[in-house]
Amino acid sequence: xxxxxxxxxxxxxxxxxxxxxxxxxxxxxxxxQWYKQRPGGHPVFLIQLVKSGxxxxxxxxxxxxxxxxxxxxxxxxxxxxxxxxxxxxNYGGATNKLIFGTGTLLAVQP
Amino acid sequence: SxxxxxxxxxxxxxxxxxxxxxxxxxxxxxxxxxxYRQAAGRGLQLLFYSVGIGQISxxxxxxxxxxxxxxxxxxxxxxxxLLSDSGFxxxxxxxxxxxxxxxxxxxxxxxxxx
Numbered sequence: 001x002x003x004x005x006x007x008x009x010x011x012x013x014x015x016x017x018x019x020x021x022x023x024x025x026x027x028x029x030x031x032x033q034w035y036k037q038r039p040g041g042h043p044v045f046l047i048q049l050v051k052s053g054x055x056x057x058x059x060x061x062x063x064x065x066x067x068x069x070x071x072x073x074x075x076x077x078x079x080x081x082x083x084x085x086x087x088x089x090n091y092g093g094a095t096n097k098l099i100f101g102t103g104t105l106l107a108v109q110p
Numbered sequence: 111s112x113x114x115x116x117x118x119x120x121x122x123x124x125x126x127x128x129x130x131x132x133x134x135x136x137x138x139x140x141x142x143x144x145x146y147r148q149a150a151g152r153g154l155q156l157l158f159y160s161v162g163i164g165q166i167s168x169x170x171x172x173x174x175x176x177x178x179x180x181x182x183x184x185x186x187x188x189x190x191x192l193l194s195d196s197g198f199x200x201x202x203x204x205x206x207x208x209x210x211x212x213x214x215x216x217x218x219x220x221x222x223x224x
Contacts, residue, residue, distance in 0.1 A: 033212065042200055042215040043154065088154060090213065097167070098144065098204065098213055100154040 004029075004091055006101030014109050019076040021104035023089035032072045033090040034063060035100070043088055043100075046074075079108045112137035116201045116216030123223050129174075129188040131219050133201030136182065140206040143184040144213065145176055148198040160184060161206060196223045 004025045013019050023032060031050045035043040047056055049065035049072060056063045060083075062075045076083055089101040116133045123129060135141050145157040156169045158176035166176050173192060177185045184201060201216040 035213075042218050043213075045212045045214070048212065097156065097159060097169070099156060100146075102153040105151070 004089070004099070004101050006089055006104055008104055009102065010105045010107070012107040012109065013079050015081060016078050019079050019083070019106055020073055021087050021089075021106075022071060022073050023091070023101050024071045025091060026070075028069045029072075029091050030069075031091075032065060034072075034074050035088045035090060036085050037088065037103075038085040041085075076106075079106070081108050081110055084108050112203075112214065114201065114203055114214055114216045116219055118219060119217065120220040121222070123191050123221065125193055125223055126190045129186070129191050129195070129221070131186040131199055131201070131221075133184045133186075133216055134182055135184075135203045138182070138203070138205070140181060141203040142206050142211075143178060143182075144202040144204075145184065145186045146200040146202065148200065150197070154200070158186070191223045193223050196221055 037043040
C-alpha cells in the first residue's frame with residue numbers, strides 16, 4: 001500500500017536559522033496539503049499543492065511539490081519563535097480517506 | 111461561514127467506563143466527517159470517516175465506534191474505555207464530493223483514561 005514518510009521527526013533550531021521538512025511517498029500523489037499544529041492546538045491548513053513541480057510561497061514559508069509528485073517540502077527561512085509547532089503533510093488525494101504524515105516537531109530557541 | 115464544534119473539551123474517565131464525544135458542523139451540507147486521535151507528541155491517526163448519514167468507514171480495529179445520526183453530526187463512542195484510549199481526539203470536516211479538499215478541525219477533546 002501507499003507509504004508516506006515525513007522527515008525529520010524533530011528539529012531544534014536557533015531563531016533565525018532555516019528549517020525544512022520533507023514528505024516522501026512511495027507512490028504518485030494527486031495532491032498534497034500542509035498543516036501546522038501549535039502546541040496544545042488543532043491542525044490548521046497552510047497550503048495545497050496540485051501540479052508537478054509546483055512552488056508556492058507564504059511570506060517566509062516555501063512549499064514545493066516534486067516533479068514526479070512523490071515528494072514535497074516545506075521550507076521556513078529565518079525561523080521565529082512563532083513558527084514553533086508540528087508540521088504535517090496530508091495526502092488523501094483522490095479519495096475521502098485523508099491520511100496525515102507522521103509530522104515534524106519544530107522547536108525554535110530564541 | 112462554516113464552523114465545527116466538538117465537545118467536551120476535556121474529560122477524565124475511569125477504565126471500563128463508556129465514552130461519547132460529539133461533533134457538529136454548521137454552515138455546510140453533506141460534509142465528509144472524520145475522527146482522528148493523537149497520542150501525546152505523536153502524529154494524527156485516522157480512526158473513522160464518513161461521507162454520508164449512516165456511512166462509516168473504520169480505519170483501525172479497536173474498541174471505539176462512530177455514528178452519524180444526522181448529516182452534520184458525528185459521534186465517537188466506546189462501551190468500555192482502555193488506558194490506551196487516552197489521547198487528543200479531533201473531529202474534522204471537508205467538503206463532500208470533492209476528495210482532496212482542505213480539512214477543517216475542531217478544537218479537540220483531551221481524554222485521559224485512569
